[in-house]
Amino acid sequence: MRILVLGADGYLGWPTALHLSRRGHDVGVVDNFCRRGYDLEMGVDSLVPIAQLQQRVRTWEEVSGLRLETYVGDLTDHVFVQRIITEFGPEAVVHFAEQRSAPYSMIDRAHCVYTQVNNVVGTLNLLYAIAEHDRSIHLVKLGTMGEYGTPNIDIEEGFIEVTHKGRTDLLPYPKQPGSYYHLSKVHDSHNIAFACRIWGLRSTDLNQGVVYGQETDETTMHPDLATRFDYDAVFGTVLNRFCVQAVVGHPLTVYGKGGQTRGMLDIRDTLACVELALLHPAAEGEFRVFNQFTESFSVRQMADMVADAYPGELRIDHVEDPRVEKEEHYYRAAHTKLLDLGLVPHLLEPATIRSLLAVVDHHRHRVDLAAINPTVQWRTTASAVRAPIGGKAPA
Amino acid sequence: MRILVLGADGYLGWPTALHLSRRGHDVGVVDNFCRRGYDLEMGVDSLVPIAQLQQRVRTWEEVSGLRLETYVGDLTDHVFVQRIITEFGPEAVVHFAEQRSAPYSMIDRAHCVYTQVNNVVGTLNLLYAIAEHDRSIHLVKLGTMGEYGTPNIDIEEGFIEVTHKGRTDLLPYPKQPGSYYHLSKVHDSHNIAFACRIWGLRSTDLNQGVVYGQETDETTMHPDLATRFDYDAVFGTVLNRFCVQAVVGHPLTVYGKGGQTRGMLDIRDTLACVELALLHPAAEGEFRVFNQFTESFSVRQMADMVADAYPGELRIDHVEDPRVEKEEHYYRAAHTKLLDLGLVPHLLEPATIRSLLAVVDHHRHRVDLAAINPTVQWRTTASAVRAPIGGKAPA
Numbered sequence: 001m002r003i004l005v006l007g008a009d010g011y012l013g014w015p016t017a018l019h020l021s022r023r024g025h026d027v028g029v030v031d032n033f034c035r036r037g038y039d040l041e042m043g044v045d046s047l048v049p050i051a052q053l054q055q056r057v058r059t060w061e062e063v064s065g066l067r068l069e070t071y072v073g074d075l076t077d078h079v080f081v082q083r084i085i086t087e088f089g090p091e092a093v094v095h096f097a098e099q100r101s102a103p104y105s106m107i108d109r110a111h112c113v114y115t116q117v118n119n120v121v122g123t124l125n126l127l128y129a130i131a132e133h134d135r136s137i138h139l140v141k142l143g144t145m146g147e148y149g150t151p152n153i154d155i156e157e158g159f160i161e162v163t164h165k166g167r168t169d170l171l172p173y174p175k176q177p178g179s180y181y182h183l184s185k186v187h188d189s190h191n192i193a194f195a196c197r198i199w200g201l202r203s204t205d206l207n208q209g210v211v212y213g214q215e216t217d218e219t220t221m222h223p224d225l226a227t228r229f230d231y232d233a234v235f236g237t238v239l240n241r242f243c244v245q246a247v248v249g250h251p252l253t254v255y256g257k258g259g260q261t262r263g264m265l266d267i268r269d270t271l272a273c274v275e276l277a278l279l280h281p282a283a284e285g286e287f288r289v290f291n292q293f294t295e296s297f298s299v300r301q302m303a304d305m306v307a308d309a310y311p312g313e314l315r316i317d318h319v320e321d322p323r324v325e326k327e328e329h330y331y332r333a334a335h336t337k338l339l340d341l342g343l344v345p346h347l348l349e350p351a352t353i354r355s356l357l358a359v360v361d362h363h364r365h366r367v368d369l370a371a372i373n374p375t376v377q378w379r380t381t382a383s384a385v386r387a388p389i390g391g392k393a394p395a
Numbered sequence: 396m397r398i399l400v401l402g403a404d405g406y407l408g409w410p411t412a413l414h415l416s417r418r419g420h421d422v423g424v425v426d427n428f429c430r431r432g433y434d435l436e437m438g439v440d441s442l443v444p445i446a447q448l449q450q451r452v453r454t455w456e457e458v459s460g461l462r463l464e465t466y467v468g469d470l471t472d473h474v475f476v477q478r479i480i481t482e483f484g485p486e487a488v489v490h491f492a493e494q495r496s497a498p499y500s501m502i503d504r505a506h507c508v509y510t511q512v513n514n515v516v517g518t519l520n521l522l523y524a525i526a527e528h529d530r531s532i533h534l535v536k537l538g539t540m541g542e543y544g545t546p547n548i549d550i551e552e553g554f555i556e557v558t559h560k561g562r563t564d565l566l567p568y569p570k571q572p573g574s575y576y577h578l579s580k581v582h583d584s585h586n587i588a589f590a591c592r593i594w595g596l597r598s599t600d601l602n603q604g605v606v607y608g609q610e611t612d613e614t615t616m617h618p619d620l621a622t623r624f625d626y627d628a629v630f631g632t633v634l635n636r637f638c639v640q641a642v643v644g645h646p647l648t649v650y651g652k653g654g655q656t657r658g659m660l661d662i663r664d665t666l667a668c669v670e671l672a673l674l675h676p677a678a679e680g681e682f683r684v685f686n687q688f689t690e691s692f693s694v695r696q697m698a699d700m701v702a703d704a705y706p707g708e709l710r711i712d713h714v715e716d717p718r719v720e721k722e723e724h725y726y727r728a729a730h731t732k733l734l735d736l737g738l739v740p741h742l743l744e745p746a747t748i749r750s751l752l753a754v755v756d757h758h759r760h761r762v763d764l765a766a767i768n769p770t771v772q773w774r775t776t777a778s779a780v781r782a783p784i785g786g787k788a789p790a
Contacts, residue, residue, distance in 0.1 A: 078504060109473060109523040113516055120515070120582070121508055124575075128504040131776045152564035153557060162548060162557055162569075167725070169547035171569035174557075175585065180519075183589060187515075187582040190570065194578060198719040198773050324593040330562070378593050381526045 001278060004028040004090040006075065006126075007097030008068075009053045010035050011228040012142075012211060012270050016094060018218035018225065019271040020278075021066045028069040028088045029057065030097065034118075035228075038104060038235065042385050044371045046228040047244065047363045048214060059224035075122030078129070085129040085137070092138040092278050093130070097122060098184070102146070102323075103234045103376040105181035107383055112180040119184035120191065127195040138281040139203040140274060141192060143185050145263045145293060145333065147207055149176030150326050155333035158205065158289020173289075178325055179378070189289075196287035203286070204277045209263030209293025211270055212239040213352065214359050227267075229359060232371035234385060238299055239264070241372060242306040243353070246314055247360045248367050252307065255374070256321030258300030259328035263293030263335065266346035276341040291335040294345035309353035322374040396673060399423045399485040401470065401521075402492030403463075404448045405430050406623040407537075407606060407665055411489060413613035413620065414666040415673075416461045423464040423483045424452065425492065429513075430623075433499060433630065437780050439766045441623040442639065442758045443609060454619035470517030473524070480524040480532070487533040487673050488525070492517060493579070497541070497718075498629045498771040500576035502778055507575040514579035515586065522590040533676040534587070534598040535669060540658045540688060540728065542581050542602060544571030545721050550728035553600065553684020568684075573720055574773070584684075591682035598681070599672045603665065604658030604688025607634040608747065609754050611663055622662075624754060627766035629780060633694055634659070636767055637701040638748070641709055642755045643762050647702065650769070651716030653695030654723035658688030658730065661741035671736040686730040689740035704748035717769040 007013040008029030073080035098119040105115035402408040403424030468475035493514040500510035
């Protein structure tokens with residue numbers, strides 16, 4: 001299958017491209033390197049060093065004998081989007097190419113507007129390019145479980161049957177996202193569903209949980225093939241942060257009560273899920289939603305799991321929650337559609353956490369503890385991401 | 396009450412500003428004249444001649460003795476938005492300032508992206524400016540009944556209680572909008588609800604039906620105070636189009652079967668509803684939704700009503716529907732919240748249609764029949780709005 005991976009220089013885009021390439025697909029990779037730009041803006045870096053995209057692609061060709069056609073450009077540039085769709089001629093497009101951090105979108109007005117315009121316009125350009133060039137192209141789009149928020153009823157996969165005043169309809173699941181970033185994904189979902197309806201496009205919206213892990217079968221084949229490991233307060237996710245805090249002897253910082261519960265999955269399951277969606281495409285005109293996670297944990301549970309897996313002593317601190325979110329809530333979300341297609345999950349076991357701790361330990365000299373402090377406050381309209389140059393890091 | 400009306404040069408913004416001014420409020424008016432720009436782009440014009448904003452404001456002062464503070468600028472310019480909020484210091488903002496035509500948003504990629512960016516970014520800038528300057532400002536935002544689409548269950552006012560697998564929650568009503576324009580309003584609604592939640596803002600989302608009528612108590616006080624009357628296929632609404640077709644002896648053109656049913660209201664009720672919302676503001680942190688319409692009619696019913704009210708003979712033609720929409724469907728939508736606040740509706744009576752027909756007849760020499768033909772097709776990705784200059788109008 002000819003597959004174009006958008007955002008292929010990122011944390012998940014890169015290992016997904018390698019995985020699909022090794023599985024025998026013709027893979028094209030696309031990126032504009034904005035993710036590396038965010039690091040420069042904030043003065044942080046991936047804990048694990050990563051090679052430049054062109055080097056990664058060369059090394060992959062040396063290691064595997066497989067070529068990745070490479071395009072550098074921005075999805076908000078519609079001429080570029082038209083070009084990659086017509087030149088590469090994909091049967092499917094995997095779309096990771098969005099600003100994906102909730103705190104980044106909440107820094108201030110400029111970052112909020114950037115996130116929504118970048119994500120929404122990039123996806124609109126893609127929908128138009130597909131509709132104009134080849135409506136049979138299957139769009140596999142990365143959404144997030146965060147689109148749903150934390151309703152007090154079970155979360156279903158994209159749609160819910162509602163019976164109301166004696167009548168019944170299957171409706172889009174109501175969305176209550178928790179940041180301007182999550183909102184951008186909700187906007188995308190509405191736009192894509194509409195494009196499928198009017199143009200007969202086929203799309204799968206992967207409402208993904210929080211991904212953990214850094215190593216896949218392909219990224220471990222050569223140091224140049226490693227993917228990012230983010231632990232900073234803006235792009236790092238909670239399990240990564242806890243592992244870094246454990247290794248450097250800092251208390252694990254749980255935001256608020258820690259009852260915030262989220263769907264999670266292993267990075268290797270992300271790759272498997274994306275390929276399952278590709279091998280079983282949506283029908284013509286179909287907009288379908290898969291909830292892409294394997295287990296749910298509360299933040300407090302994750303802290304306890306890291307404490308249990310870590311060989312030394314650990315303290316768990318509760319700090320004030322910088323976000324506006326329910327710190328204790330009902331959470332039960334369906335996730336059977338990918339299992340039905342054959343997903344065999346890697347569950348979060350002590351061994352998984354220990355392998356993450358080993359990755360961190362190997363690079364512990366690169367840890368910048370100041371980058372872990374949450375500085376982006378949901379309740380204010382403008383936050384400083386880092387202390388001014390030469391200044392003290394925020395407390 | 397100090398009220399800033401955004402989009403105050405438009406069809407509804409202008410009469411709303413006059414109405415609020417005459418009712419004793421301190422009114423500021425804001426516009427960037429993009430609406431007049433769309434006319435220039437498409438080579439069409441309001442059937443009723445309209446004066447420039449500065450002239451309208453001068454005439455209003457002469458006629459009424461009341462001043463309208465006037466600001467010219469664009470809501471996507473956040474410095475401008477900050478300035479009007481801080482300089483004018485409103486207690487409430489009425490936000491009409493969005494691109495409001497579904498066909499315009501469906502012309503092509505550029506118009507789709509323009510509509511979503513213009514509407515979403517303008518509203519985000521406004522939310523930030525309010526949150527930074529004065530969180531007690533009540534934002535009265537014009538949404539549309541089209542956000543809901545045509546579900547097979549009753550439409551409620553913004554929220555619906557869902558019982559699912561033995562649990563119950565009050566959730567945002569699921570949205571199935573029918574154009575990139577309607578989608579932009581859905582995006583706005585999600586963004587505003589979130590801003591109310593995290594910043595404690597107060598907002599009323601007026602999900603308005605299709606407005607008809609052209610004269611209000613204030614606009615008829617002087618010809619300079621007249622508001623627009625649009626009948627073209629892109630900005631005109633269906634009742635206006637039927638009245639123009641009737642007067643010039645053209646068959647009334649019903650799209651498809653004509654069973655498309657929509658909530659409607661008289662322009663005078665728009666003014667009353669906006670003032671009711673202002674006089675009874677949302678609470679701190681509250682995002683509330685009023686369905687702002689008074690009656691529902693199908694397109695076919697409206698054609699029949701115009702045919703009945705028109706003194707001469709009329710033919711009703713069914714033409715191919717350029718949109719992707721259900722041509723026959725269930726439609727029952729709640730609209731009690733504004734009635735509970737005291738709205739006394741003007742219903743659509745033969746006399747109302749006859750007064751519209753009289754407005755059209757007075758300006759019949761200005762009718763451009765070619766502008767009525769629908770040229771924007773939902774199923775294609777690019778439509779020509781008008782025939783090339785010097786060419787033949789589309790059939």
